[in-house]
Amino acid sequence: MNLRGHIPIYKKLIEFYRNRIISQEYLPGAKIDSINKIMSRHQVSRETAKRVLQALIAENLVISQPGRGTFINGVTSMVKKWGMVIPFYSTNIEQLISEISKQAQFSGRKLEYFLHYNNPDEEMRSIGQLIQKGYEAIIIVPNYDESITGEFYRRLNPGKTKIVLADNTMAGSYFNYAIQSYDLGVTRAVDYLAEWEEKGNYLLLSSERWQGRNLVFDHMKQTFEMILEMKYPDRKLFHSADINDLSVDFFRGNNIRGVLAIQDSLTVRLIGKLKKWGFSIPEEIRLVSYGNTELSELFTPAITVVDCQYEEMANKIGQLINETSNLIGKQIIIQPKLIVRET
Incomplete structure (x- = not known):
């Protein structure tokens, strides 16, 4: 050093x-x-x-x-707390925190969350600190390039602390995890967008305002492209990681007829821009949001969504934490569903 x-x-x-x-x-x-x-x-x-x-x-x-x-030193006493380690804060993550907090309260525990800013070093440090402090359970939404922390999870010794990984691709894990099938969620969104008689192209709208690579977005993009190639080869996919780069010329010039946005808050912002530019929704452009937070239902127009099923995910996470078995490697995959509303 x-x-x-x-x-x-x-x-x-x-x-x-x-x-x-x-x-x-x-x-x-x-x-x-x-x-x-x-x-x-x-x-x-x-x-x-x-x-x-x-x-x-x-x-x-x-x-x-x-x-x-x-x-x-090893941990000698446990505290009745659950820690949640997350890569960033968004309306979607807020919804998941809210649902897991209900599970913690039901179990007589307090939930605290900690940001690791999609930084693998900070993620590992946060997890180690919570284990050192004797937290009863740690729920982790890993950084979005899991390969960087693979070795850490392989050798991690949590002692009596229960570790549950959540809401990520998690192709492999040394701990229990409850995740959603992004493949199925994207497939349902694309098929819905493609039902429209007015043929055109599509936009996948993501956000990359945090550091590091995001393998989930990469995975969603690859799935979207694969579906188009197999089912709708005459249509193209465009991708934007910054909503501020979009313009009316972009939408009209590329004949964008459908949008899948990866967060409800992004979808709300996009609807505002599209209205300002004179587009009719859903007559000219269909929108699907990945999330289904309160924002999507209460907003006008009510937003068509891929429901991440965060309530079910939180229930499964609670079950994994409260199980008396010490077996690890249990995989629970949540099936997202499409909820058609007004966009």
């Missing part, structure tokens, strides 16, 4: 070891570097090495056993 700079060396070293303990690069019960090892490994004084270990002991991250050494 780089010990140069204006931050004191001992603080850098404390952070170095703290991060590795929390992310479980050093597993609970494992022996941590001794004072002599810290001195030789990082070329620091004995006083600095002692200060680092003393700080880690004070934070209850390690425990010193006279004559044996210093070891990574």
Whole structure:
């Protein structure tokens, strides 16, 4: 590690070891570097090495056993809390949080949520901290490039904490998970858009205002393109990740007749723009939103949606957490459904 700079060396070293303990690069019960090892490994004084270990002991991250050494502390007591770790905050995620919160209350638990901003390092840190604090369960909506955190989940030792992964593609997992079938959701949306006699092209509207790759959007786009290729080869798919890039010329020039937006809040914004540009909905352009939050039903016109079935997902997550079995790898796949309203 780089010990140069204006931050004191001992603080850098404390952070170095703290991060590795929390992310479980050093597993609970494992022996941590001794004072002599810290001195030789990082070329620091004995006083600095002692200060680092003393700080880690004070934070209850390690425990010193006279004559044996210093070891990574394991969780000794659990707290009656569920933690939820999410990549970003949106109307869709808000709906899922609300439904899971109901399950937590039903189980006599408090739900707290933590943002990891689609950052795999922050995701791993958050999970490690909640395990260290003894949270009874952690529900994780992983960062949208799961491959980056695959090794972390493979070696993760949650102790008594229940881990449930939710609402992602999750092609493989070492823990229980409850997800939705994006393939089926996109298929139902595309088939509905294609029912219209007025043939034209389509737009998949996403949002990439956070860092990192989004494999879910990639997956939805690939599914959309595959359906068009197989069933409607005379129609094209356009993709936009920024609603501000769209214009009336884009819609008219590309003969856009149908839109699938990946969040209800995006759909509402798009409807406002389309009305401003003089389009009639659904006479000229059909819209389907992926979500079905309160916003989609209460908005005028009421929005046709692919219902993510967040209530059912939350029920299944609650069941996975409350199961007495210690078996992991249980996969529950929720089937989204199309709800036709006014768009």
